[in-house]
Amino acid sequence: MVRVIVDGTPVDVPPDFSALQACEAAGKEIPRFCYHERLSVAGNCRMCLVQVARAPKPVASCGFPVSEGMEILTDTEVVRRARRAVMEFLLINHPLDCPICDQGGECDLQDQAYGYGTGISRYHEAKRAVTDKDIGPLVKTVMTRCIQCTRCVRFTTEVAGTPELGMVFRGENAEITTYVEKALTSELSGNLIDVCPVGALTSKPAAFHGRSWEYKKTDSIDVMDAVGTNIQVHARSGEVMRIVPRVNDEVNEEWLSDKGRFSIDGLKRRRLDRPWVRVHGKLVEASWQDAFVALARRLDGVAGYQIGAVAGDLCDAESLCALKDLMAALGSPNVDCRQDNAWYDLTSREGYLFNSGITGIGEADVLLLVGTHPRHEAPVLNARIRKRFLAAGRGHFPIGMIGQPPTDPTYDVTVLGDGPEALGALQAGGSEFAEAFRKAKRPMIILGHGALTRPDAAGIYAACQTLLSQGEAVAEGWQGLNILHTAASRVAGLDLGLVPGLRGRSASGMLRGGVDILWLLGADEFPVDKIGTETFVVYQGHHGDAAAARADIILPGAAYTEKPGTYVNTEGRVQRSFRAVFPPGEAREDWRILRAFSEVLGKTLPYDTLEAVRERMAAINPVFRQGGGGLQPAAQIAGQGTSAPAAAASVSAPEGRVEAGAFRPVVRDYYLTNAISRASPTMAECSRVYGPAAAVAAE
Amino acid sequence: MNTQQAQPDSFVFDSASEAEIVVALSKYPPERKASAVMPLLYIAQRQMGRLTGSAWVPVVAMDEIARRLGMAAIRVYEVASFYTMFNTKPVGRYHLQVCTTTPCWLRGSDDVVAACKRATGITAFGETSADGQFTLTQVECLGACSNAPILQVDDDYYEDMDGPRTVALIESLRKGERPPAGPTINRSGSAPEGGRKTLMDPVHSISENK
Numbered sequence: 045m046v047r048v049i050v051d052g053t054p055v056d057v058p059p060d061f062s063a064l065q066a067c068e069a070a071g072k073e074i075p076r077f078c079y080h081e082r083l084s085v086a087g088n089c090r091m092c093l094v095q096v097a098r099a100p101k102p103v104a105s106c107g108f109p110v111s112e113g114m115e116i117l118t119d120t121e122v123v124r125r126a127r128r129a130v131m132e133f134l135l136i137n138h139p140l141d142c143p144i145c146d147q148g149g150e151c152d153l154q155d156q157a158y159g160y161g162t163g164i165s166r167y168h169e170a171k172r173a174v175t176d177k178d179i180g181p182l183v184k185t186v187m188t189r190c191i192q193c194t195r196c197v198r199f200t201t202e203v204a205g206t207p208e209l210g211m212v213f214r215g216e217n218a219e220i221t222t223y224v225e226k227a228l229t230s231e232l233s234g235n236l237i238d239v240c241p242v243g244a245l246t247s248k249p250a251a252f253h254g255r256s257w258e259y260k261k262t263d264s265i266d267v268m269d270a271v272g273t274n275i276q277v278h279a280r281s282g283e284v285m286r287i288v289p290r291v292n293d294e295v296n297e298e299w300l301s302d303k304g305r306f307s308i309d310g311l312k313r314r315r316l317d318r319p320w321v322r323v324h325g326k327l328v329e330a331s332w333q334d335a336f337v338a339l340a341r342r343l344d345g346v347a348g349y350q351i352g353a354v355a356g357d358l359c360d361a362e363s364l365c366a367l368k369d370l371m372a373a374l375g376s377p378n379v380d381c382r383q384d385n386a387w388y389d390l391t392s393r394e395g396y397l398f399n400s401g402i403t404g405i406g407e408a409d410v411l412l413l414v415g416t417h418p419r420h421e422a423p424v425l426n427a428r429i430r431k432r433f434l435a436a437g438r439g440h441f442p443i444g445m446i447g448q449p450p451t452d453p454t455y456d457v458t459v460l461g462d463g464p465e466a467l468g469a470l471q472a473g474g475s476e477f478a479e480a481f482r483k484a485k486r487p488m489i490i491l492g493h494g495a496l497t498r499p500d501a502a503g504i505y506a507a508c509q510t511l512l513s514q515g516e517a518v519a520e521g522w523q524g525l526n527i528l529h530t531a532a533s534r535v536a537g538l539d540l541g542l543v544p545g546l547r548g549r550s551a552s553g554m555l556r557g558g559v560d561i562l563w564l565l566g567a568d569e570f571p572v573d574k575i576g577t578e579t580f581v582v583y584q585g586h587h588g589d590a591a592a593a594r595a596d597i598i599l600p601g602a603a604y605t606e607k608p609g610t611y612v613n614t615e616g617r618v619q620r621s622f623r624a625v626f627p628p629g630e631a632r633e634d635w636r637i638l639r640a641f642s643e644v645l646g647k648t649l650p651y652d653t654l655e656a657v658r659e660r661m662a663a664i665n666p667v668f669r670q671g672g673g674g675l676q677p678a679a680q681i682a683g684q685g686t687s688a689p690a691a692a693a694s695v696s697a698p699e700g701r702v703e704a705g706a707f708r709p710v711v712r713d714y715y716l717t718n719a720i721s722r723a724s725p726t727m728a729e730c731s732r733v734y735g736p737a738a739a740v741a742a743e
Numbered sequence: 744m745n746t747q748q749a750q751p752d753s754f755v756f757d758s759a760s761e762a763e764i765v766v767a768l769s770k771y772p773p774e775r776k777a778s779a780v781m782p783l784l785y786i787a788q789r790q791m792g793r794l795t796g797s798a799w800v801p802v803v804a805m806d807e808i809a810r811r812l813g814m815a816a817i818r819v820y821e822v823a824s825f826y827t828m829f830n831t832k833p834v835g836r837y838h839l840q841v842c843t844t845t846p847c848w849l850r851g852s853d854d855v856v857a858a859c860k861r862a863t864g865i866t867a868f869g870e871t872s873a874d875g876q877f878t879l880t881q882v883e884c885l886g887a888c889s890n891a892p893i894l895q896v897d898d899d900y901y902e903d904m905d906g907p908r909t910v911a912l913i914e915s916l917r918k919g920e921r922p923p924a925g926p927t928i929n930r931s932g933s934a935p936e937g938g939r940k941t942l943m944d945p946v947h948s949i950s951e952n953k
């Protein structure tokens with residue numbers, strides 16, 4: 045620690061702090077444009093000038109290292125004049141178009157001009173104008189507004205790992221561009237909108253749709269992948285206007301994937317807003333009462349084992365819990381939350397979690413990716429891997445990959461093979477990567493669904509365990525085996541035991557005609573035409589996707605922005621979201637639908653309030669007791685999860701052999717992976733521009 | 744800026760360039776080979792001059808350099824566009840670069856500019872003459888103010904210029920001749936015109952030092 049004196053107050057800060065960070069630690073606000081906590085220091089805007097005792101002139105605090113006994117003055121006449129001058133320079137070429145600028149109201153330039161500027165300009169010459177750039181369907185550019193802070197250049201280069209933006213030409217002609225006109229290829233490009241301090245980079249789909257101060261802001265959790273990104277839903281008059289990330293250093297830092305940010309126009313399209321019942325082969329609108337009665341009549345006399353339920357990828361834990369309880373009440377052992385038929389080691393919670401935790405990526409010293417391409421499956425988590433890769437420096441964080449990456453992973457990988465055979469080769473050792481893995485203190489394996497959805501998943505899992513157990517120097521308490529989920533609801537489903545019970549059928553068994561009545565809770569990610577023609581299908585969900593078209597009864601549910609919910613991310617972190625808007629029309633919260641129907645059946649589920657459902661969830665698995673802000677790494681909760689009913693499920697022990705054959709990509713088209721994104725015109729446009737994942741073409 | 748305009752579809756370094764690249768790369772440690780970006784851009788520009796008569800760096804050449812040096816293409820675009828010595832647009836066979844910074848201007852760079860325009864038919868800076876032979880560019884101080892005004896043709900400085908000598912130079916260039924670079928008046932380097940003017944007496948200067 046170093047002691048510095050900020051405006052007369054001593055503070056102790058780490059020696060690698062900059063003067064700006066020291067001032068913040070002392071509670072002083074330092075205006076800045078180019079400095080960003082999560083990017084490298086550029087020091088080119090000069091807004092952060094402060095006075096340092098004995099320095100001959102003001103210094104840019106963002107790039108000025110602290111030293112013992114340094115005296116910093118942040119509020120002297122010299123500093124105030126310096127800031128006014130910098131503001132005046134920045135505004136020389138900045139247009140006065142705040143009234144028509146989408147950044148208005150949340151613009152650093154506006155705020156700081158108001159706080160630190162002079163309020164008048166002495167500049168009467170012509171302002172420069174810069175042509176706008178087309179950088180894809182998501183980010184709109186108004187380049188005349190750019191103040192050349194280069195945050196966007198540093199973000200794409202450092203965090204996103206897609207160095208495509210740069211500052212070309214110089215001086216008066218300098219501009220931010222891709223030079224050759226092209227769309228940014230990052231799955232994180234939406235973050236540029238947040239990173240840009242002015243209105244140069246704004247949201248293209250949301251252009252001219254609203255003002256930041258009009259929105260009602262609700263904390264929520266992203267369900268587009270299993271990272272559990274903390275988000276805030278901004279709504280106006282019952283409509284979701286935009287989604288922005290919230291800061292959570294343990295999960296998403298302050299980033300959000302493009303699908304999470306821009307799928308929202310899908311929330312307004314293809315919605316199921318009233319119940320439908322199939323009459324003489326045609327779906328007709330119905331009231332809740334009629335739909336329930338029709339369904340109850342159909343269920344009458346059907347044996348429990350003839351009924352089955354499959355839960356989809358976007359469900360909240362509450363509805364999963366109610367679905368499981370309803371199936372139990374109907375006497376059915378057929379329930380599954382794995383519509384992709386993935387295999388997990390269900391004997392303990394570690395068997396299906398990202399055990400190192402997302403922050404654990406920062407501690408790992410070698411990484412092996414098996415049947416996964418995190419860039420498409422969890423872009424925000426991929427940014428962590430890249431961060432670790434950059435922090436370690438060239439060659440110090442070896443990353444091996446089994447399976448071909450369909451696109452650049454954004455870090456250097458050694459492709460060790462196409463399929464599970466490569467694991468055997470690694471166990472045998474010999475290769476450079478195998479040696480690095482064996483010697484590592486914190487070796488990490490990320491096992492994806494490219495491997496887990498194969499028939500030999502158990503063998504692959506066992507091979508990964510063996511490989512880790514061969515480590516010679518593994519640190520005490522380090523858990524290196526990580527499952528990367530892609531479905532937001534999956535871990536909650538497993539925690540609540542939504543797997544087939546005794547002699548129960550799995551999702552694929554149910555689809556193959558194993559049941560007469562199939563209840564789909566938002567399950568769309570499977571070939572619907574595989575459902576037997578005789579099967580009576582109940583679709584409960586929010587979007588009229590493929591499965592709804594096949595359904596005999598449709599029960600309209602709520603999307604993730606329309607209900608309070610609990611989600612468990614891939615590392616087992618229990619997080620809660622709140623309702624931002626109401627579901628459209630007759631649609632209702634899903635657990636309430638299930639509860640209401642249980643009453644019609646005369647098998648009323650024993651809860652009537654959200655609190656009561658959550659009590660019930662906690663009773664099934666104590667993990668849920670810590671919900672609502674209880675955020676701890678998987679490794680800590682893991683032990684308590686052993687009582688999870690998942691353990692009771694009929695599962696094979698992790699053994700078996702592996703078969704040859706290349707891993708298939710988990711995500712075929714990043715932009716179209718669920719019912720919401722498939723309904724979104726923005727995502728459709730992205731899919732058109734960026735094409736389906738290169739892997740599909742290669743097949 | 745329209746980078747698509749007149750861009751060739753491909754670019755390969757020829758054997759002469761490859762030999763120069765080997766030399767350029769040998770100056771930097773292999774893991775820092777990106778440092779060779781400026782030499783390589785220059786090699787590419789000279790090759791274009793050699794092979795097409797227009798010394799410039801097309802986007803495909805920058806992409807090739809990025810690939811060779813293991814850097815992102817945009818980083819090469821940034822460097823190439825930052826320095827005015829790299830031409831990112833086609834230029835004429837002869838690139839006339841007139842210094843108009845204060846010392847040259849005081850010594851008559853306006854006449855040089857006017858002469859260039861008159862002799863080539865170019866009307867404004869940045870233009871290429873109708874016959875494709877000459878491009879006229881305004882540049883800032885070339886660091887040779889003692890011989891102001893300067894007209895730089897490609898890599899050569901023609902010094903102590905005036906209007907008539909500029910016209911004469913352009914005429915001989917047009918004929919395919921390259922007059923020797925350097926002062927165009929009777930002086931050697933930046934020594935006084937007509938020879939040495941001071942320290943004429945060797946004895947005197949030595950005795951001073953005693």
Ligand code: SF4
Nearest residue numbers: 190191193194196240
């Ligand atoms: S576009 Fe925005 S983030 Fe990028 S340099 Fe300009 S002001 Fe900064």
Ligand code: FES
Nearest residue numbers: 087089090092106
């Ligand atoms: S914030 Fe320090 S120079 Fe920009």
Ligand code: FES
Nearest residue numbers: 842847884885887
């Ligand atoms: S001013 Fe022309 S060379 Fe210096």
